[in-house]
Amino acid sequence: MNKILISLFIFIASVNTAFAEIANNKTQPSLIFKNIVIPEAPPVASVMVAYLNITNNSNTKQTITKITSPQFKRVEIHEMSMSNGMMNMKKMKNLAIKAKQKISLEPGGLHVMLIKPIKPLIKGNTVELTFMLSSGELNTINTQVQIVD
Amino acid sequence: MSETNQKSNSLLIIVVAAISIGVGIWVSQTAFKAPAAVPKNLEATLLDKSKPLTAFNLIDHNNDTFNLDSLKGKWSFLFFGFTHCPDVCPLALKVMQNVWKSPELKSLTETNLKMIFVSVDPDRDKPKLLKSYVQYYNPKFIGVTGKSNEIDKLTNQIGILYGFDEPDENGDYNVMHSGQIILIDPKGNMRAVFSPPLSPKSITRDFIAIQKFVEDNS
Numbered sequence: 001m002n003k004i005l006i007s008l009f010i011f012i013a014s015v016n017t018a019f020a021e022i023a024n025n026k027t028q029p030s031l032i033f034k035n036i037v038i039p040e041a042p043p044v045a046s047v048m049v050a051y052l053n054i055t056n057n058s059n060t061k062q063t064i065t066k067i068t069s070p071q072f073k074r075v076e077i078h079e080m081s082m083s084n085g086m087m088n089m090k091k092m093k094n095l096a097i098k099a100k101q102k103i104s105l106e107p108g109g110l111h112v113m114l115i116k117p118i119k120p121l122i123k124g125n126t127v128e129l130t131f132m133l134s135s136g137e138l139n140t141i142n143t144q145v146q147i148v149d
Numbered sequence: 150m151s152e153t154n155q156k157s158n159s160l161l162i163i164v165v166a167a168i169s170i171g172v173g174i175w176v177s178q179t180a181f182k183a184p185a186a187v188p189k190n191l192e193a194t195l196l197d198k199s200k201p202l203t204a205f206n207l208i209d210h211n212n213d214t215f216n217l218d219s220l221k222g223k224w225s226f227l228f229f230g231f232t233h234c235p236d237v238c239p240l241a242l243k244v245m246q247n248v249w250k251s252p253e254l255k256s257l258t259e260t261n262l263k264m265i266f267v268s269v270d271p272d273r274d275k276p277k278l279l280k281s282y283v284q285y286y287n288p289k290f291i292g293v294t295g296k297s298n299e300i301d302k303l304t305n306q307i308g309i310l311y312g313f314d315e316p317d318e319n320g321d322y323n324v325m326h327s328g329q330i331i332l333i334d335p336k337g338n339m340r341a342v343f344s345p346p347l348s349p350k351s352i353t354r355d356f357i358a359i360q361k362f363v364e365d366n367s
Contacts, residue, residue, distance in 0.1 A: 042282045108237075
């Protein structure tokens with residue numbers, strides 16, 4: 001009987017913890033997204049780009065495994081680098097950010113590549129980006145296309 | 150010898166002397182003038198010796214011929230890339246747009262300047278697409294492409310590199326390419342290279358100095 005009670009207690013406790021974690025995730029996302037910039041591109045452009053800063057606010061490493069957007073067919077993370085005197089672009093399978101670390105996705109380095117807009121986007125149009133983490137956590141951000149000089 | 154003859158001889162000597170002095174001054178100021186100094190503190194790489202370009206045969210965004218003659222008569226800025234480029238090409242075109250808009254170049258842009266975007270990806274960048282793409286940045290900008298072997302005739306002599314990655318599972322592919330802007334003078338000579346990070350302010354400043362240097366020495 002005691003064993004049953006103890007098991008039940010442990011079960012309830014773990015369910016509570018799980019709920020607490022979900023609630024906690026809702027209020028405090030692991031990643032903070034700032035300074036998001038999506039420059040307007042020629043309406044015929046098949047790709048656009050997003051630059052931003054991402055801070056891992058959690059105490060564990062977080063890995064972005066996928067990004068989606070209803071405004072684009074595909075979204076990928078790319079890294080620009082110099083190779084043999086040429087600007088080269090490498091698609092990254094995922095992007096890991098250490099605990100409490102901040103990374104910058106900026107021109108000439110990492111960037112979010114927005115591939116094949118469903119329709120041409122101009123200044124003021126909203127782009128929604130959802131970042132999926134390896135933990136299953138989802139972070140959705142909205143930003144507007146802007147003219148960048 | 151009559152007095153009249155003596156007077157006219159004196160006048161002749163004065164006239165000849167005056168002409169000689171005038172010619173001397175003119176010769177010393179033009180034919181034997183010291184070459185203008187090479188501009189200092191350039192961020193651009195100015196070629197020690199201008200490099201005359203040789204023939205190539207491409208098309209512009211209106212499907213018209215674009216060859217060596219198309220580069221003559223005006224200063225030209227050339228950038229090589231592709232329209233499916235997410236980052237480098239839009240940034241370079243934005244820089245070219247800002248150079249074009251510089252107040253210091255206002256009189257030049259109307260008469261003596263060309264901004265040219267050469268696509269090294271002719272399979273995807275057809276003239277119509279190129280036209281919409283470059284003219285988004287400025288209606289005066291010129292898109293150029295053509296057959297690969299003709300593109301290579303231009304890139305090889307300028308020193309621009311490019312290469313194609315394998316297509317991904319969606320059939321999309323990336324094009325690796327140099328990130329420099331090339332400056333060609335109105336005689337079709339390569340004169341300078343602007344390397345990343347590209348800044349409209351320094352490109353404008355350097356261009357004005359290089360243009361003055363070239364014109365003073367020609």
